[in-house]
Amino acid sequence: MDEDVRQTLRTAARALLGRLPELTDELVSRTRGGDMVYCACVPYDEHWKSTQEGVRLGLTAILQKPSERRDLVFTAAMAQRRGEQGVPLDSLLRMYRLAGQVTWSAIVEHMERERPERLAVLVRAASHVWHAIDRQSMVACDIYSRREQEILGRSQERVNALLDALLDGTADTGIVRAAAAALDLPERGRYAVVTVRFPRFRHHHDVRLPAALGATRLLWRMRPGHEVAVVALGQATLDELCQELSLLVSGVAGVSPVVDGLDQLRTAHDLASLAMRTCVDGGPEIARLDERVPAVLMISQPDVTGHLVEGALGRLLALDPADRDTLLTTLETWLACDGSAARAAGRLFCHRNTIINRVRRIEQLTGRSLARPRDIVDLSLALEAVRLLSGER
Structure with a gap:
């Protein structure tokens, strides 16, 4: 920035600091007038005071060295605050665009009225003013995004804690109510x-x-x-x-x-x-x-299940693996085919008489009759238990 531009901006900045309440009123009015979400999230008094401080620091930054830009520190703090209040990022960035418009228009009006001969220099200053506004917007966007992630992380942690309480059975009436609100679910409803x-x-x-x-x-x-x-x-x-x-x-x-x-x-x-x-x-x-x-x-009663398996299938399970697996497969298939030897033979690709002979051997080994419903229940449950036990890790 050349010296003419620097002096022109500083002259305008000093003058505008004397109009701070007026500039604050305009910026607050334009921000709230076009954004109902901003109005809902930020109380008017807080908005006015923070805007006044922001404009003051922005104008003061023109008078300071670049390394002394305290307006960026304030920008970071306000971005964090607006994120906590739930102001959308688009609304926050719109406010900075409006701040740039209000500030630049005020500078131009002042120079037209007080120093019209410096307007040509002012044209060269425009990029510097908007660059300063862009820096504020970039800082605000960065801090806002970080804060939003922190808030979302805390929110997710709370959701997880509430789900854990519900699943572990440690939720009292108050926690159930809080979980319903946080998860957007009814307390009473159809759940699985x-x-x-x-x-x-x-x-x-x-x-x-x-x-x-x-x-x-x-x-x-x-x-x-x-x-x-x-x-x-x-x-x-x-x-x-x-x-x-x-x-x-x-x-x-x-x-x-x-x-x-x-x-x-x-x-x-x-x-x-x-x-x-x-x-x-x-x-x-x-x-x-x-x-x-x-x-x-x-599986809820492993001791009882063990007695059932031993009593119903103990002798069969003691056979050599090949013989044992053949008889277990035959029993499973015979039950699945509702006791039809012909259908079971078709599934196992063997003769019907082979199935009948295997069934007789199963009855001899187990002491159960596959013609008696109660014995069929015992064998079915024992066979299911064997499947579960063989499938355990």
């Missing part, structure tokens, strides 16, 4: 919990499923060894939820029954975790608790 064991699928923290499921939302939370989704079902059914999850899940998942409030998410989480434990690792597989009740009962 989904647990997913790794490998997980790609998702965001707060997911809205396709329009076909209406207002259904999934709020995800990382837990030790798995992830949890609190599902606000709206009017969607578990069938519809599982259908959408099947397009996303690459591991194994458990789905709880529907509960009717946030205060029941602990129970739903426990049930979803139990359902997930009925899946054999590898997946993809989605287990609904209401479709896995016998298996869930067995």
Whole structure:
């Protein structure tokens, strides 16, 4: 900046410092007149005082050395404050553009009135004035963005803490109410919990499923060894939820029954975790608790399950591996075919008489009759227990 430009700007700045209230009134009026969000976020008195200080420091900066620009320190503090108040960044930057317009217009008017012979020099000064405003805008944008990230981080931490309290059953009535407000969820409503064991699928923290499921939302939370989704079902059914999850899940998942409030998410989480434990690792597989009740009962009572397996299948399981696996596969297939030897033979690519002979041997080894319903229940449950045990990590 040459000396003529510097002296011209300093002359104008000294004069405008004497009109500080007038310039403040104009800038506040133009800012609030065109931005209702700014009005809602910033009280008038605070806005007026901070604007006056900002204009004063901006004009004073013209009189100082570049290394002494205290206006940038003030700009940083105000950007942080406006971020905390919820003023949108666009509104904040608009205010700086207006500040540049008001300041520059006032400088031009003063020079036209008091020193018209210096207008040619003033033209050369324009870029310096707008550069100063741009510096303020850049500082404001940088500080605002940092503060916004801090606020969002704290907000996410609070959301996570509230989800944890709901899932762990440590939420009292007040916390449930706070969680409903923070998560934008009703205290009473149709909820389910989904647990997913790794490998997980790609998702965001707060997911809205396709329009076909209406207002259904999934709020995800990382837990030790798995992830949890609190599902606000709206009017969607578990069938519809599982259908959408099947397009996303690459591991194994458990789905709880529907509960009717946030205060029941602990129970739903426990049930979803139990359902997930009925899946054999590898997946993809989605287990609904209401479709896995016998298996869930067995993994919930491992001692009883062990007695059942030993009593029903102990002798069969003691056979050499090849013989054992052949008979277990035959039993599983025979049960899946509703006791039809012909259908089981078709699935296993052997003769019907082979299936009949294997079934007789199974009956001899187990002491159960596959013609007796109660014995079929015992064998079915024991076979399911063997599958669960073989699928454990």
